[in-house]
Amino acid sequence: MSAQKNRVATGSRIDRSKPVRFTFDGKTYYGYQGDSLASALLANGVTLVGRSFKYHRPRGIISAGAEEPNALMEVGTGARREPNTRAPQIELYDGLVTASQNRWPSLDFDLGAVNSAVSRFLPSGFYYKTFKWPKDGWMFYEKFIRRMAGLGTGSTETDPDRYDKLYAHCDVMVVGAGPAGLAAALSAGRAGARVVLVDEQSELGGSLLSERDRTIDGKPAAEWVAAASAELGNMPEVRVLTRTTAFAYLDANMLSCVERLTDHIGPTASGPRQRLWRVRAKEVILATGSIERPLVYSDNDRPGCMLASAARTYVNRYGATPGQRVVIMTNNDTAYQTALDLTAAGVSVAAIVDLRVNPTGALPQAARAKGIEIIENSAITHVKGTKQVREVDVQTLTSDGKGVTGSARHLYCDTVLSSGGWQPTVHLHSQTRAKVLWDDGIQAFVPGPIMPGQNNRSVGSARGAFGLNEALNEGHNAGAEAAAKFGFSNVTGNAPSAETEPDAQPLRSLWIIPSNVPVGQGGKHFVDYQNDVTAADVMLAHREGYVSVEHLKRYTTMGMATDQGKTSNVNALAIMAGLKNVSIPEVGTTTFRPPYTPVTFGVFAGSDKGDFLDPIRKTPIHQWHAEHGAPFECVGQWHRAWYYPKAGEDMHAAVNREVKATRDSVGIVDASTLGKIDIQGPDAAWFLNMVYTNAWTKLEPGKCRYGFMCGEDGMVFDDGVTSRISENHFHMTTTTGGAPRVMSWLEEWHQCEWPDKKVYFTSVTEQWAVFALNGPNSRKVLEKVVSDIDLSEEAFPFMTWRDCTVAGVKARIYRISFTGELSYEVNIPPSYALHVWRALMTAGEEFSITPYGTEALHVLRAEKGFVIVGQETDGTMTPQDLGFEWIIGKAKPDFIGRRSHLRSDTKRPDRKHLVGLLTENPNDVLAEGAQVVEHVKDKPPMTMIGHVTSSYWSPNANRSIAMAVIKNGRNRMGQTVYLPYDGKVIAAKISKPTFLEDGAPANG
C-alpha cells in the first residue's frame, strides 16, 4: 500500500483499520473507509484533479461539499459511467474507478489548454461576435465548439440500475442534520410529532463533523451527535434519512428529496440505486447551514487554492491535509480556526493574511499565541505555480482596499486557503418564491418573509445565525413550536448548549482582491471557477450593458455551471454592484431554482420503465387474442387485437380474409373497449337532448339511436349509440378513446350548469364485455346459443335491444351495426367472456366464423361509409361537414354546440366536407394523410383543398377506397383531384363516402 503522504496519523472519522483501494485516471491509490474521494486524493497528495470548462485550466479541490466547482469526476465504467460527479461527495468504496474529465490526451497534458493560452481572445460572449462568416459557417464552427464544451462523457449504454420513488408525510420536516437540524428533530420528535429528518451526508452532524474541540452539553461534539442519532433512531415516529438531499421545495410544503442507496457501495450493491422521496410536510424547518465564499484574488484557481473551511473539514473529519505548508487569506475570524486546527494536525501555517486592520478577536489572539504569523491589512496579490501552488506574493492594502502598496513579500507554500465570509444556504427558502434580504452585518443574503401557504422557517446559519449556541437554541425552539402547532406540545428536555463563543470581529468586504496590475491585465481573478468567469468578465459585461443580474449570468455564464454558483453568485453580484456604484441588493438577487444539487434523471423516472411507462389496458379475452397470434393496436391505453394472421399470411392477406369472411358469412370482433355509461333519472332524456345534436325524447324503451356529441364550439368530439332501457334509464356507448372524456363531460355539465336536473351517470364500460357478430350468418350463429328469445327480424329488429341468455350466460344484445351487415352486439359479464367467446366460435364453426381485428373493422365500416371520430374528424369538423345534416335536431330548441353552428364560418356552404375518393387506378391505395390538390404543379407550393382521412383496400369492392375531407367537397362530385405525395401523383375522383352497392346510410 502506497504511503498517503498528507494523511494525519491519528484522529478524525475515517476508519484506519479499513483501507480502501480506488483508482484515479488509471492509477491505483488507497484511502480509508469514511474517506471521500476528495479527501483520499488529498491524503495521497493528488492536487491536480480536473480541467476547467472553457480555458481547460488545471484545477484542484476547492471545497469539501456540494458547492465544489472544480473536482468533477467521471465515476464508474461502461454503462455505469457517470460524468460530472463532485469528488467531495463521492464516498470511497473498494474498487471505485474515477477519472478526470474535459481533458485530452491526459489531465497533465491537455491540448485543450491552448484555450488558456489564447484566453485573451475568448472573453465572455466572444462567440456572439465571431463565427459569423460565411453565412452558413456556424454549422462548421459549431462542431468544434461543441467538442470543446461539455464536461464529462455520458455513457451510451442502457443504465443498468433501477430507481424507486415514493410518497411520505409528516408533521415536521427538518432539512439538514447539523446542530440546528438535530436540535429541531430532537425536540419535535420527543414531543411525539411525526418527523422526517434528511441530510445529504453519510452521517448526521453536519458542520459538527468537522469540529475538533467543541463540546455540547459537556460532551465532545461527536459524542453528542452520536447520542442524538441514537435517540432519533429509537423514536418510532421519526424517520431519519442520510445520504438524502432535499433538492426541491414545491407548492404546499412538498419537498422532493433524493436518497442515494447504493452509490457508496458501488456496482456490487443490490436493490434500487436511488430513491425519490416526495415528502408532504405540515411544517418545514430549514437547517441547511451556510457556504463559505472564496476571495477573488489573482490566479485564485491554481491547484492548492482552497476554501479555509474545507481545509478544516479535510483535516478534522478525514485526517487529510490539503498540503504541507499553508498560507491563509481571510476577511473574517473563522479562518483562524482552520489555522489552529491545521497547526494542531502538524501542518505548517506560513502566515495568515488578514484583509482587516488589527484583527484582535479571540481566535486571532489564539493564533498569535500559537506563534502563527498574522499579516494584517494585506492581501495575496500573486499566486505562482501552474499545476500546483508554489509561492504567493503578499502586499499591503491601500486604505480604500482598491490597491496595494509597498514591496511584495514572497511566501513559499503549496496551499492557499481563503475565506470571504459565509452565505446562508437559502436555496430551498428561495425556491418557494419567497424573497431573500441582504444583511449588511454578515454581508450575505438571508431568508426574507415566507410565502403564504408555505409553512417553513430557517434556523441557525441557514438564516445567518452563525453561532453554535444560536443554532442549537433556534433548532430546539423551532422543532418544539412546530410540533406544538399540530398538538404535540409535550416537549421534554432543554435546548442543547455549547460553551460560550467569543464575539467575532466584523468582516471586511473586498470583493476583488487588488494586485499591482489592473484586473484583467495580469493574472485571472476567478469568480466562477467551473465556467471560467473572471472579475474582468464581469467588468466586460458591465461595460457592454449586460448589467442586470440575469444578463450578467447569461452573458458571462456566471453561476450557470453544475455548481449553480454556490460559491460565485454573491461575489459576482457584489463586483457588479461596485461597478454600478449601487448597493448589492439594488443589483438584485439570483433566483434559486431546483434542484439544489443535480439529480439523476433515472430517479425521476423511477421504476416505471418499459411496459410500466403507461398502463396497458386489456380486454377480458386479451389472452385469447395473444394466443391466436394477434398483434395489438394501441388505442389510448387499450391494446386491441389488430388482425389474426394465419400461417403464411401478411397483414394485408389476413385483413382481406377477415373482411371477406365477415361480408360473406360471419365475423366476430372483441368490442369490449367501447365506452359505456349508465344514465338514470327523470331528466335523462332531457339531458341527452342537450348533449347530442339529435332528439331523444321520443325514443321508445327497447330501442337504440345513433348520435353525435359536439363541443360548445360546434365541433364533433364523440359519437355512439344510446339505447333506452326504460323510461328514465339509458345506456350510452362512446368511442373507445373518448370514454373517459365523455363521462367527465356529462358530469361537468350536470354538476356545474344543470345541477337541478335529476339524472345520474355511472361508467359501466367494464361491466360488460362486448362481442359483435357481423355478417349474413350472424343470426344463425347466435340462434345456436340463444334459446330464450326470438332472434327473427320481426321480433328483434334493427336498432333495438333485448335481454337474453347466451351460452347460459345472462346477456344483453344490441342490434346495431358498424359494418352495414346484419349484426348483433352481445354484451356479457367479463368473467364469462372467454366462455361466451368460445361458445360463439364453436357455434360459428359451420359458418367459418372469423375473428377480426381493428383493421378489418375499419375497412368494413369504411366500405359502408361509417365515420370514426378522431379519424374523419380532428376537432374542426361539424356534423354538417360530415354530411350528417339530418342528425341535427331541427325541432329541438337547444343543444351544446348549436349556437356555434350559426357563426359565419361554421355555416359557410363551402367548408370541408366528407367525401369518398376513388383512385383512377383501382389498385392504388392512397396513403392516409395524403393531401388533395385541384391542380398539380411541377413543384410545390400547391394549393391544398383537403386530405385523405381513411384509405384501404376493399376486398368486397375489389378496389381501393378512401374517405377524405375536401373543401366544398359535396359540390364537387365526380371531379378529378390529385394527390401528390412520396414522389408520385395519384388521380382520384370525388364520390360519395360509401363504397358498396347496397350501402345503407350510416346506422339507418
Added chain:
Amino acid sequence: MLLISCPHCGPRDEHEFAYGHEAHIARPTLEQQNTMTDAEWADYLFMRKNPKGVHFERWVHARGCRQWFNVARHTVTHEIIKVYPMGEPAPKLEQK
C-alpha cells in the same frame, strides 16, 4: 404540487384533480343565444379574465369523488384561498 382540499374528501394532491378553468361563466339561455351576436357568443365561448392574482376557477376531484367545486386561488403564489361549492357566487376577497 398543489394540495387541494376537496370539499368532501379533504386535502389531496393536485394529480387527483382535473382543472375546469374559469368559474362563474353562465351558459346563455336559449333566448339569449338567439338574440346575441356572434361576437357576444365568442365572448362566452372564449374570452377569459386570466387574472394575475386571485382566480375563481373550477376543479373536479377526478380520481376521487368525481365532484366539481369552485376554488379561489392566487395565480402568482398558488395559495388556495377558498374552496366553495358549485352554484355559490364568488366570494368577496381582499385582493392580495
Added chain:
Amino acid sequence: MKQNYSIFSLVRNALSYHQGWQEAWRSPAPKPEYDVIIIGGGGHGLATAYYLAKEHGITNVAVLEKGWIGGGNTGRNTTIVRSNYLWDESAHLYEHSLKLFEGLTQDLNYNVMFSQRGLMNLAHTQHDMQALRRRVYAIQLNGIDSEILTPEQIKEMVPILDCSASARYPIMGASLQRRGGVARHDAVAWGFARKADERGVDILQNTEVTGFKIVNGVVKGVETNRGFIGGKKVGIVVAGHSGVMAGLAGFRLPVESHPLQALVSEPIKPILNTVVMSPQVHVYVSQSDKGELVLGAGIDAYTSYAQVGSPFIIENQLNALTDLFPCFGRLRMLRQWGGIVDTCPDASPIIGKTPVENLFLNCGWGTGGFKATPGSGNVFAHTIATGEPHKLAQPFALERFTTGYLIDEHGAAGVAH
C-alpha cells in the same frame, strides 16, 4: 453606427484588454412621446421595434420592459426553431420566420448560433403515423422541407434512441425537418436590441406599464412606473401577461396563461446532434452547444403566473425520456424552471388590431413563440406601421374567434414546444 462585431474587432479589442467595447444598447431616459410604443422587451417586442425601424423607417420607437430584456419566455424556452406546421396559415407564418432566422446572424451582426441540425418528430402508434403523414405531406406541398423517416433511418441518425419493437410505445417512424434546429435564445433578444438601438429605438428596461390612456376609444399613451409616456401607436407583445395588459386596456382575450416547464442536464460531451420530439410520450430534447441536454414537455393544466409547475409533469417527462434514451438514466438534472405561456383555444397566435384604436396586439404564441420571434416581429411591425395586417398575419386576427375560423393546431402540435 455600432462598432462591428467580427473576429478582427475581437482581436483588436483583445490587445486593449477589451476596454474598448461599447454598450450593446443605451439606457436612455424616456421621451415624452413616441410614434410607436412597444410594450414588452422580449424577443418578439425587440424584433418588432427593429423591423419598424429597418423596414418602415419608424425610429421614434420605445420598447418598454418591466424587467430586463429577454427575461420572459425568450430566456426560458428550449430554443427550438422549426416550421413544420399543419395548416397553411401557420406553415407560411413560421416558414417566414425560419427564413429570417437563416439570415439573422448576418442581419444583426450578432451570432445567434442558429444551428440547423434537424428536428425529428417521433411517431409511436398507427394513429401517430397517420397524423404524421398528413402533416408531412401538407408541409411538403407548402414548399417546406419535411420528410418521413423509417425506424432504421432514425436509428442511424440517433443511435442512442431505443428503437426496439418491444417498447411500450415503439418508434414506428418520424418526420424530419432538416432545416429545423435550435438557436441561442438570449442572443436573439440581444442582437435585436443592439440593432434596434443602433437605429434609434429607445430600450427602456425596468419600465412597467401600469395603465393606458385611452380617449374616445383611441390609445394615446401608457402610464408607467416612470410616468406617462405618450404614444401614437402602441403594440402589446407581452406573452403570458397579455391578459393583464388587455385588462388594463379594458378588454378580455381568448387567452389563458399557463406554466410551461423546462429543464437542462449537466453538460456532457456531444451525444445528441438532432432535436428529438415525441408528442405521444410528451418529451422533447436537444443538446446545447454547451453540452446540456435541454428538455421540455407539456404545459401545466391550470392558469398561473408563477414560474413553477408541478413535479409530476417533470417526472412523466423524464420517465418518457429515459425510456426513449435508456442511456440517459445516469445523467442529472441541473436546473429546472418555468415560463408563463399564453395559450389560445386553437393553439395559434393572435396578431392584429384590438377593440382600442391604434392599440395592436401580438400574443397567444403559447408554447411555440421562440421559433416565431423574427417572423412575428416582422409581420407585427408591418401591421403597426401600415395599420393593416400583414398578409401572413391576417388569418390570425382576433376576429377569428367570432367568425369561428380557427386555426386549430392542437392536432399538429400535440405536445408543447
Added chain:
Amino acid sequence: MAEAYTRRSPLQHFGLTAAAAKSNAAGAEVLIGESAHRAIVNIRGDGGEAFKAAVRSVTGVDLPVKPNTTAQAGAFRILWLGPTEWWVVTTSGAEEKLVADLRQAFIGQHAAVIDVSESRAVITLSGTKARDMLARGCSLDLHPRVFGPGQCAQTGLTKANIMLDQTDAAPSFDIYVLKSFADYLWQWFWLIGRDYKLAIKAH
C-alpha cells in the same frame, strides 16, 4: 345457471391458487392476493333519510355519509364514494337479488342502482410492509393516526385509479381496480415488491 360454466377472474391466468400453495406466508412482510368475484352494487341518491332508510331496509347497514368511510353489517359492506354515490359490497352471487331489492326499496325516490360487480378486480394487500408498498404509488397519508379500518378512499395508485378500503389494523387493504388495469397493477406490485418479502395469499 351460469355458474355451470367456466367463470374466470381477471387475474386467474397468473395461476394464483397454485402459486399461493407454494408461497411461504411465514415471515412474509406483505401478503398479496386476488379476491375473485365480489358483488358490487353502485347506488346513487341524495343520502337523505329516505334513502338511508331504504338502504338499511335491504342491507341492515347504516349508510356511511361521512366521506371516505365504510360501514358493515352482516354480509353487507357499504363504501362511500361521493356525496351521491356508494358501493354496496357483498359476496358474489348476491348481486342480482341485491339490485332488485334496492330498486324496490328506492321506488318513489330519485335514486339509481347499477350493478358494477363485473367491472372491478379486487387485489388484497396485508402485512407489516403493506403501507410501505402502497406509498410507492399512492399519495395518501396512510399512517394509522390518519387512516385506519373503517376508512376508504378513491385515489390513484401508480398510474391506475383505485378504491382503497382498509379492512383491519393488520393492516389489510382491499384494492378495487378496473379489470382492464388488473394485469398492470398486479405486475406493478411485483415490480416494486422486489424489495419486500412477498407471499401470495389464497382467497
